[in-house]
Amino acid sequence: MGDKPTILIWSEHPALARELVGAARQALGPGGDVALLAPTGVAVDIRSVDVVFTTESADESPEAWAALLAAAVSQTEPALVLVGATKLGLQVAPRLAERIGAGYAAWATGFTLEAGTGAVAARCSLYSGGALAYHQFKPGRVVLTAAPGALTAPADAPSPERIARQSTLTAEVDGIAPTVIGVRPKATSAARLEEAHAVIDIGQGVKAEEDLALIESVAALLDGQLACTRPLSSDRDWFPEWLGLSGKKVAPELSLLIGVSGAIQHIVGVRDSRVIAAVNNDENAAIFAQADVGVVADLYAFLPVLVERIKARGMRPAWQ
Amino acid sequence: MNIVALVKYSRDVTEIKVDPATSELRTAGVPERVGLIDKNVVEAAVRLKEATGAGLKVIALAPATARDSFKDVLAMGVDEVVLIEDPFDGEAEAGIVVRLLEAAIRKLDPVDVVLCGFASDDGYSFQVGPRLAERLRRPLLAYARGITPEGGGLRVEQNLDDRMQTVTAPLPALVSIDEEAFPPRRTTLMDALKAKKKPVNVWGIETELGLSRADLESSARIADTRLTGVVVRRQQRVLKGQDLGAMADELIDALEQAGVLKGAA
Numbered sequence: 001m002g003d004k005p006t007i008l009i010w011s012e013h014p015a016l017a018r019e020l021v022g023a024a025r026q027a028l029g030p031g032g033d034v035a036l037l038a039p040t041g042v043a044v045d046i047r048s049v050d051v052v053f054t055t056e057s058a059d060e061s062p063e064a065w066a067a068l069l070a071a072a073v074s075q076t077e078p079a080l081v082l083v084g085a086t087k088l089g090l091q092v093a094p095r096l097a098e099r100i101g102a103g104y105a106a107w108a109t110g111f112t113l114e115a116g117t118g119a120v121a122a123r124c125s126l127y128s129g130g131a132l133a134y135h136q137f138k139p140g141r142v143v144l145t146a147a148p149g150a151l152t153a154p155a156d157a158p159s160p161e162r163i164a165r166q167s168t169l170t171a172e173v174d175g176i177a178p179t180v181i182g183v184r185p186k187a188t189s190a191a192r193l194e195e196a197h198a199v200i201d202i203g204q205g206v207k208a209e210e211d212l213a214l215i216e217s218v219a220a221l222l223d224g225q226l227a228c229t230r231p232l233s234s235d236r237d238w239f240p241e242w243l244g245l246s247g248k249k250v251a252p253e254l255s256l257l258i259g260v261s262g263a264i265q266h267i268v269g270v271r272d273s274r275v276i277a278a279v280n281n282d283e284n285a286a287i288f289a290q291a292d293v294g295v296v297a298d299l300y301a302f303l304p305v306l307v308e309r310i311k312a313r314g315m316r317p318a319w320q
Numbered sequence: 321m322n323i324v325a326l327v328k329y330s331r332d333v334t335e336i337k338v339d340p341a342t343s344e345l346r347t348a349g350v351p352e353r354v355g356l357i358d359k360n361v362v363e364a365a366v367r368l369k370e371a372t373g374a375g376l377k378v379i380a381l382a383p384a385t386a387r388d389s390f391k392d393v394l395a396m397g398v399d400e401v402v403l404i405e406d407p408f409d410g411e412a413e414a415g416i417v418v419r420l421l422e423a424a425i426r427k428l429d430p431v432d433v434v435l436c437g438f439a440s441d442d443g444y445s446f447q448v449g450p451r452l453a454e455r456l457r458r459p460l461l462a463y464a465r466g467i468t469p470e471g472g473g474l475r476v477e478q479n480l481d482d483r484m485q486t487v488t489a490p491l492p493a494l495v496s497i498d499e500e501a502f503p504p505r506r507t508t509l510m511d512a513l514k515a516k517k518k519p520v521n522v523w524g525i526e527t528e529l530g531l532s533r534a535d536l537e538s539s540a541r542i543a544d545t546r547l548t549g550v551v552v553r554r555q556q557r558v559l560k561g562q563d564l565g566a567m568a569d570e571l572i573d574a575l576e577q578a579g580v581l582k583g584a585a
C-alpha cells in the first residue's frame with residue numbers, strides 16, 4: 001500500500017470492468033496503480049491499467065474467481081478491490097473479503113482512497129435506493145461492489161497510455177464448490193426497454209390480462225413500450241421481466257405509471273426518467289410523491305378519456 | 321437430517337421517509353417484521369423438511385422484543401426458533417452478523433443444510449450467504465429456485481444472470497434462495513395452535529455463544545457510518561376532481577410543457 005496505492009478490479013463483464021477501471025483511475029490520479037483481473041477469453045482495453053492478470057482456467061465458478069482474486073491480492077497488495085455487482089460478482093466479493101480479512105460493502109456509488117494512508121471511504125446505496133450510507137473504513141484492505149453505471153467516471157478522465165505488466169494467474173479451488181451438471185441459457189427478452197423514449201409502466205391496479213388492450217392503446221399514442229412491477233411478472237406472469245431494484249432500470253423521456261403504488265423497490269427502476277406521470281385511484285398512494293404529475297382517478301375510466309383527448313388535440317410524442 | 325433457516329427481522333423499507341429539507345432519514349416507528357424474502361426462505365426450508373423428514377430450526381439475530389414475531393414462521397412448520405439477542409441493536413456491520421450466525425450454527429451442530437435468502441429485505445446486500453460459506457467452508461448453492469434432495473446431497477436449480485444452472489453438492493451445504501421462488505404457504509388455525517407449543521429460545525452472545533462483545537467489536541472493519549436519505553426532486557403536481565376530460569387536458573398540457581408531447585404541426 002503506502003504512497004502508491006493500488007486498486008484491483010474484476011468483473012466478468014468487460015464493459016463493467018472498463019467502467020470500474022475508469023473510476024479507479026480517476027480516484028487514484030496519476031500516482032497509483034490499477035490492476036485488472038481480466039475476464040476469461042475477452043480482450044480488454046487496457047489503456048489505463050498498470051497490471052493485467054489473465055487466467056487460462058476454464059472454471060468460472062464464484063469459488064474459482066475468489067481464489068484468483070485472492071492470488072492477485074497477494075501479488076499487488078491493493079488498498080481497494082472493486083468488483084462488478086452482478087449476481088456472480090455479489091457472490092465473489094464477500095467471499096474474497098472474508099478470505100483476506102478485508103472490510104466489505106455492497107452497492108458503492110462513490111469512493112475515495114487517500115494516497116498517503118490508503119484509507120478508504122465509500123458511499124453506498126441502502127434501503128433499496130432510498131438512502132445513502134457513507135462508510136469510513138478502518139485502516140486495511142477494502143472490497144467494494146458497484147453496479148453498472150453506479151460509479152460514473154467522466155469519459156475524459158486522464159488516462160495516459162500505460163504499458164501494462166501482464167502475468168498469468170492460476171488458483172486451485174479446494175473441493176468445496178458445487179458440481180455443475182447442466183446449463184440452460186436464458187431467453188433474452190425482445191423488448192429493448194432501455195432504448196424506449198416512453199415507458200408505460202403498469203402495476204397491480206391493472207386487473208386482468210384483457211385490460212392490456214387499453215394500456216396498449218395508450219402506449220401506441222405515446223410511442224411507449226410496456227413495462228411492469230414485479231407482481232405482474234412473477235405472480236401473474238404477464239411479462240418476462242419487471243422494473244425495479246431486482247429488475248431493469250430505465251431512464252426514458254417519459255414514464256407513465258398506471259396502477260402502481262410507488263414502493264421504493266419499484267421506483268428505483270424508473271426514477272431516472274426525465275418526466276414521471278402517474279395514474280392511481282388512491283390519492284394517498286406513495287407514487288404521487290414520486291411523480292411530476294399525478295392523476296387521481298380510476299384507470300379504467302380515465303385512460304379512454306385520455307386517449308380520446310390526445311387524438312382530438314392531435315398531440316404526438318415530441319420525438320416523432 | 322437437520323436444517324437451519326436464517327431469518328432476519330427486517331425493516332419495512334417502503335415505510336422509511338426522508339425529510340426533504342435536511343435529507344434526514346426518518347426510521348423511527350418504521351415497522352419491523354420477519355423479512356418477506358425470509359418468509360420464502362422458511363417456505364423452502366419447510367418443503368425440504370417435508371421431503372426428508374428433517375428437523376428444522378430458525379436462527380434469527382434480533383432484539384429480544386421480536387420474540388412474539390415468529391408465530392407465523394412456527395405455524396408454517398418450523399420446530400423451534402433460536403433468537404440470538406442482538407447486542408448491537410441491528411447496527412452491527414455484516415461481518416459481525418455473520419460471525420454471530422456462524423457461532424449459532426456451530427452450536428446447533430450437526431446442521432446438514434443452512435438456508436438463507438439471496439439478500440435481505442432491508443440490507444439487500446447479498447453477503448451473508450457467501451460469507452458464511454467461506455467461514456463454514458461449505459459449498460454454497462446460490463440463487464436456488466428449486467431444491468431437491470438427491471443421493472445424500474442436494475440438487476439445486478440456480479437462477480443466474482444469463483443462465484439457469486443445475487448444480488449438486490454433498491452435505492453439509494448452504495443454500496441461498498432466489499427472489500420469489502418459494503411463496504410462503506397460508507397457515508391454518510390448527511397450524512397456529514400447534515405453533516403455540518413450539519419454543520422461541522433466546523440466546524445471549526456471551527452465555528450461549530461464548531463470544532465477547534469486545535472481540536466482536538474489534539473484528540469490525542468499518543469505523544463509522546453516516547446515513548442520509550435520497551430526496552426526491554419531482555414536481556409532485558396532483559390532479560383530482562370529477563371532470564376526467566379536464567384532467568386529461570391538464571395532463572396533456574403538463575406533458576406538452578415538459579417537452580414530452582407536441583401539438584399537430
Ligand SMILES: Cc1cc2nc3c(=O)[nH]c(=O)nc-3n(C[C@H](O)[C@H](O)[C@H](O)COP(=O)(O)OP(=O)(O)OC[C@H]3O[C@@H](n4cnc5c(N)ncnc54)[C@H](O)[C@@H]3O)c2cc1C
Pocket residue numbers: 202203204205206228229230231232242243244245246247258259260261262263264265266279280281282285297298299300334356357440441442444
Ligand atoms: C427486497 C425487495 C425487492 C423488491 N424488488 C422489486 C422490484 O424490483 N420491482 C418491483 O416492482 N417490486 C419489487 N418489490 C415489491 C415492491 O415492494 C412492491 O410490493 C411492488 O412493487 C408493488 O407492485 P404494484 O405497485 O404493482 O402493486 P400494489 O402495491 O398492489 O399497488 C397497486 C396500486 O394500484 C392502485 N389501483 C388499484 N386499482 C386501481 C384502479 N382501478 N385505477 C387506478 N389505480 C388503481 C392502488 O391504489 C395501488 O396503489 C420488492 C420487494 C422487496 C421486499
Ligand SMILES: Nc1ncnc2c1ncn2[C@@H]1O[C@H](COP(=O)(O)O)[C@@H](O)[C@H]1O
Pocket residue numbers: 326327328329357358361379380381382414417421435436437438439440441443444445446447448449
Ligand atoms: N440478522 C439476521 N438474522 C438471521 N439471518 C440473517 C440476518 N441478516 C441476514 N440474514 C440472512 O442472510 C440473508 C441475506 O442477507 P443480506 O446479506 O444482509 O442481504 C437473509 O435473507 C437472511 O437469510
